[in-house]
Amino acid sequence: NAGVTQTPKFRVLKTGQSMTLLCAQDMNHEYMYWYRQDPGMGLRLIHYSVGEGTTAKGEVPDGYNVSRLKKQNFLLGLESAAPSQTSVYFCASSYGLSNQPQHFGDGTRLSIL
């Protein structure tokens, strides 16, 4: 059972380039989330989805877009990368009820030069 899988694991971009981070889960979870983790800041929610075809903004959504075309996949896009977006990005998923815990992938380490 793979759980939550993130692709790629590492990436270096130049300022202004675009890229898409992929998250896939095999637990049939309704909810999916994208977080970023920066030193001294904990994890901060970027965007989330409560079901296929839905997305919503989190705490730090600016500069990112997301899509949830299939229930098992949640994509995070950077249209024009900036050095401030250098971070570790984590995807998580959970069942739809409020009392269900979130399960995390192992992250994508992104550096923007």
Next chain:
Amino acid sequence: QKEVEQDPGPLSVPEGAIVSLNCTYSNSAFQYFMWYRQYSRKGPELLMYTYSSGNKEDGRFTAQVDKSSKYISLFIRDSQPSDSATYLCAMKVNNQGGKLIFGQGTELSVKP
């Protein structure tokens, strides 16, 4: 002021010690409280999960929630070198799409 405050450490203890990790929060609407453990270059993994106030025990780990003081704790008994990791507290309000608010994380090192 952040909604959830956690001392980032680092915290270093000898093997076998009792470890106490703490978080304070300001939003009285939080109802679900979690502790995640994160090893280096890995994603957070759920360690403990409690609803409202009270204690919960799982092996060497005990989670406490005091809603009146807006304070949660994680105790680790008989700490082991394998417990060396970053511990993150997280909280959420009911019926808000499962959105979690995390503390900054406390880095723990257990020395043999």
